[in-house]
Amino acid sequence: DTGVSQNPRHKITKRGQNVTFRCDPISEHNRLYWYRQTLGQGPEFLTYFQNEAQLEKSRLLSDRFSAERPKGSFSTLEIQRTEQGDSAMYLCASRNLQGLAGGRTDTQYFGPGTRLTVL
Amino acid sequence: DAKTTQPNSMESNEEEPVHLPCNHSTISGTDYIHWYRQLPSQGPEYVIHGLTSNVNNRMASLAIAEDRKSSTLILHRATLRDAAVYYCILNRAGNQFYFGTGTSLTVIP
Numbered sequence: 756d757t758g759v760s761q762n763p764r765h766k767i768t769k770r771g772q773n774v775t776f777r778c779d780p781i782s783e784h785n786r787l788y789w790y791r792q793t794l795g796q797g798p799e800f801l802t803y804f805q806n807e808a809q810l811e812k813s814r815l816l817s818d819r820f821s822a823e824r825p826k827g828s829f830s831t832l833e834i835q836r837t838e839q840g841d842s843a844m845y846l847c848a849s850r851n852l853q854g855l856a857g858g859r860t861d862t863q864y865f866g867p868g869t870r871l872t873v874l
Numbered sequence: 875d876a877k878t879t880q881p882n883s884m885e886s887n888e889e890e891p892v893h894l895p896c897n898h899s900t901i902s903g904t905d906y907i908h909w910y911r912q913l914p915s916q917g918p919e920y921v922i923h924g925l926t927s928n929v930n931n932r933m934a935s936l937a938i939a940e941d942r943k944s945s946t947l948i949l950h951r952a953t954l955r956d957a958a959v960y961y962c963i964l965n966r967a968g969n970q971f972y973f974g975t976g977t978s979l980t981v982i983p
Contacts, residue, residue: 759917788970797961797973798918811970846917862908863971865917 759866761847767872768837775833776869780849787830788863789822790846791815798846804830837873844868878962883978886952894947894977896962901942906965909936909947911958912976918961921947957981 760779768774780787785806790798801820802812806827816822819837824830834841848863879897886892898907906925910918922929922936924945929936935948949956961976 790971790973795975797959797975798971800970800972803970848917862920862923863918865919867915868917 759847759849759864761845761866761869763869764867765870765872767874769874770839771836773833773835774837774871775831776845776847776871778830778832778847778849778866780829780847781851781864782828784849784851784864785827786850787824788848788850789830789832790848792844792846792868793842801832834871837871839873842871842873844870877972878964878974880960880962880974880977882975883980885980885982886949887982888954889951892949892952892956892979894949894960894962894979895944896946897944898962898964899943901964902966904966907936907938907942907945908963908965908971909934910961910963910971910973911956912961913958918973921960923965952979952981954981954983 759781762777766774788803789801791801792798799815800813801816802822803810804824807824819835822832846865846868848865850863906923908923909921911921912918922931922934924936924938928938937946957979959976959978961973963971963973965971
């Protein structure tokens with residue numbers, strides 16, 4: 756399968772613990788996005804990378820959240836001192852902007868998500 | 875970013891066409907109109923996108939109003955597998971997506 760993969764698919768943790776999620780984008784996709792989705796809502800943007808550079812972070816991304824993409828390939832999202840309000844689905848998406856010009860757009864490809872439950 | 879407005883839910887009978895509307899009155903000239911759908915327990919899936927002209931692909935058709943302030947996603951023959959939440963999103967080249975709450979489509983056998 757050459758799509759976006761995320762691990763783990765499910766994570767249950769106790770409040771106050773740290774958790775880390777991994778996203779493997781489609782190879783050669785230079786853009787990688789993280790979103791969070793709570794029940795009944797659409798995905799909310801958290802942050803994105805172009806290659807290894809983190810270019811934008813949403814106000815939703817508190818100091819307890821950190822994301823990395825050290826080699827411009829896979830990415831990790833860490834949540835420190837988890838709170839019950841962090842319970843959500845965390846989605847990763849990738850896209851390839853190489854060759855885009857003149858305001859053209861391209862599609863994002865989403866992974867299956869990691870469902871986090873904080874007890 | 876410009877916002878979109880969609881009905882919360884719609885129903886369709888199986889094998890009939892479905893027209894899912896989206897209003898985006900504050901769209902700018904560089905905003906593309908994207909449609910994604912999300913099946914239960916899955917990540918969003920690309921359906922179609924366009925800028926000014928109507929678009930067709932194997933999954934659906936996208937009809938864009940002449941003033942671009944609204945669009946309609948058309949599923950030509952709804953199947954049970956089309957039951958999902960459909961999101962209409964405005965996107966400028968390379969930017970992140972801003973999802974609304976979408977339209978939950980129920981397909982009745």
